[in-house]
Amino acid sequence: GGRAVDELLTALDDGDHRLRARVMPLLALIRDARAANPLMAMLLDRSPSLRIAAARALARFPSPECVLALERATVKDRHGEVRVAATCSLTDLYGTGQDEALRPVLELLTDSCQAVAVRVAALAVVPFLPRAERLGALARLEGDASEEVRCRAAELATVGDPSSRVTGEEIELLVADLASQDYAKWHASVTRLAACGDRAVRPLVAYLCARSGDPELGARAGLALRAMGPRRGRRLADLVTEIDSAQALLVVVETIGAYGEKSLIYRLHGLIERLAQRRSSSPGTRDENLERVRAKAHLELARVGSRVAIDDLRSAIIDSRPGVPTDIVAALEWIGTRNEIPALLSCYVREDDFLRERLAAVIRSLMRRERIRRNDRTFQQLDRERARALAAILPPPASRSGRRATRVETSSA
Secondary structure, eight states: OGGGHHHHHHHHHHSOHHHHHHHHHHHHHHTOGGGHHHHHHHTTOSOHHHHHHHHHHGGGSOSHHHHHHHHHHHHHOOOHHHHHHHHHHHHHHHHTTOGGGHHHHHHHHHOTTSOHHHHHHHGGGGGGSOHHHHHHHHHHTTTOSOHHHHHHHHHHHHHOSHHHHSOHHHHHHHHHGGGOSOHHHHHHHHHHHHHHGGGGHHHHHHHHHHTTTOHHHHHHHHHHHHHHHHHHTTHHHHHGGGOOOHHHHHHHHHHHHHHOOHHHHTTHHHHHHHHHHHHHHSTTOOOHHHHHHHHHHHHHHHHTTOOTTHHHHHHHHHSOOSSOOHHHHHHHHHHOOGGGHHHHHHHHHHSOHHHHHHHHHHHHHHHHHHTOOTTOGGGTTOOHHHHHHHHHHSOOOOOHHHHHHHHHHHHHO
16 A cells, blocks of 8 residues: 555666566556656656556546646657557546546547547547437547548447447456456456446446455456446445455445545445444454455545544544554544544554654644644643653744744844
């Protein structure tokens, strides 16, 4: 997770060609926001293969900045495969809710001067369009100068609405294609599965559970689920209570969070309660993977400002062992109050330097937001260890003589 990002970014900056090529897919799997800017910078690398890897990785970082960087790559990069990879990533980003990615993809699709491979890649956006726009786009391509573009558009026109035309067996075959080593093949499968809507949700979840040991294949299934959007993927929230695989749950929780639909995100409270019951039925045991799921669910609830699970969030920080999930800390930064600061200080005492730095930033943020001074009554009952931790986190108070000297200098000025 996030602990690996700093070292991976160092390798991306200083490593050799082969190492950097291996680092970028890992950063795409972790999807830590700190990797977005370095990956965008890699789109300017001298090596076409590294630029292709960067373009593919950016599909996992939905943001307007990534859309703009990929759009520049489709226009300015001289290497055709780089432009194809950037176009595919723009299609994925549009499917995950980045509406600004649609315009450059449609421009590539209708530009007869573009390479045929780029335009064929842009055709992947057509199933995501509303019915009227989809039919209009396909009608305009019937007389296109490129035979390959005409044939591919004709295929899409015969398919019509994928959610009603694709059979269950065909959906299973598309799901199986996610394991392909051919990037174009599994990427096309992601697009078609997303267009199938809620009929593909259960097969994709079953695939997630069956391939829980392979995070890359899980990420591909997650891309298809994200691309459905909240309307077509609504059924996903109903399946949360049926999934036992921690890796599959993690992908599902991240997908529901990416939808941004509050009614679906609130359903994660039920998952948190189910995990709590599981812990109470097996006291003394701790599944680190399920703890990551718990932390991610708390983070998604916190991002929409919900405190429905604040009791469990508070217990997660109070009862945590060394190595508390960073998502738990981030969730407390979003919705924590003065009541959580003592627990954060207790956590600070037992953590390593990496997490101490993060915890210190959260405590200072809460104190600013709650307007808490260092002599606040919240801190009067702290034991010696936590008081020492607070002193290490906060800047030393200015002495009276120092403040007096500052006032004198200001008056002189």
